[in-house]
Amino acid sequence: MKKLFSAALLVLLAACASPQVRGMDSADIDPFDLQDPVKPVNKAVFRFNLGADKHVVKPVADTWRRTPYWMRSGTSNFLSNLGEPANVINGALQLNPDIAFTSLGRLMLNSTLGIAGLRDFAGDNGIKSKGAGFANTLGHYGVRQGAYVVLPLAGPSTVRDTAGLVVDWFLDPAGWFLTTPLSIAQSTADAIVAREENSEIIEQLYYKSLEPYTASRAAYLQNQAFSW
């Protein structure tokens, strides 16, 4: 039994090990490959995401873009406001009163004077969002990014960011009260709004780069490192 366990552990570790390319020196190795131990799986998921974006998500986001600005802005603000409770909680977890109280202030102001969050009243008056997801909290306490992963539909992520996403999903207050279909509708709206707001960069990485997978991976990992 012990031998079987050890063998299984070795297989698991090997699967997560950094790839080594024979016959090449370190200058030839793409550094982003080192953080991508499950590259074949990631590439397959990425291809799926690319197809979904081209045939479904992008057309919907393009249609959304043609709606009046006030409608898009209001929707974006409303959805962002739903994320403020998670920012408050994560600010508290990080023992960061600036994040916690700023987010609480934004939630209260936007929910009232911002008409249920449709208007970013706080932001318009200089109280900018201090987004702090659970991934930030994990990073605050020294948890490393971990391996690069591509999530179905959600796109580039890391092990730590994925864990953060899951926790943030549970922290979303709308999820406590909405039925499952409405929760799905909210997530879909989030995705479409995000796709529209990030259309330039997604167009560049997905459709204008020479190699979309490596371009997206390099951009995501560098931006994450910068943000931390």
Place this chain on the structure above:
Amino acid sequence: MKIYLTAAVAVTLTAASLSAPAKEDATPDESKSSQSCDAFAENTIGRMVDIFHNKQKTEDQKRQMLSDIFQKAVDTDWIGQFVLGRFWKNTSAEEQAEYLKNYRAYLTSVYISKFNDEAGFSVDAIKIAGLKPTQQNQYEASTLILRKGEPEVHVSYALEQFPAKCQVHDIRIEGVSLLANHRSEFSAVAGNAGVKGVIDAMKKQLSN
């Protein structure tokens, strides 16, 4: 994100000052180098905002102005060679020339072609956050793109001081390096299809 396009235009306009007259010193010392690249950074703000807000120019005219400035100011040949990495030295001179010609056009299109005022973005101000020496004759200029109601965008430029000019060798937008990104991409393509594959891929993108 619109920051990518905004920063791209900011890069180009920042690079505008690179085409300003420069000293002809054969061996610039640190203080003169600092002033040259520093002048580049300082001269950009007014020109950047001017081009952005110039209502008398059409979008095509602005795009052409930006392209001209970009190609003068950014050392596309050096960047093109760098991002090809180990594949460069095994390439014939003819193929190198063709690669660089296409890379120059590709890089310019990446940063300029999407400039479109109809996109509704604006640049209220570009703040020079700092200019610091990194190595001999090399500097990093940090800037912040400020836009009302939008988060500020951090854009930094790796500059190299040459006897006659100061040129951009890398552009980092919110931490994403042009060099690192292209090197990763181009290595993947060249590893499968060689330098010819890279050239063909760029031509395909340019024709789209």
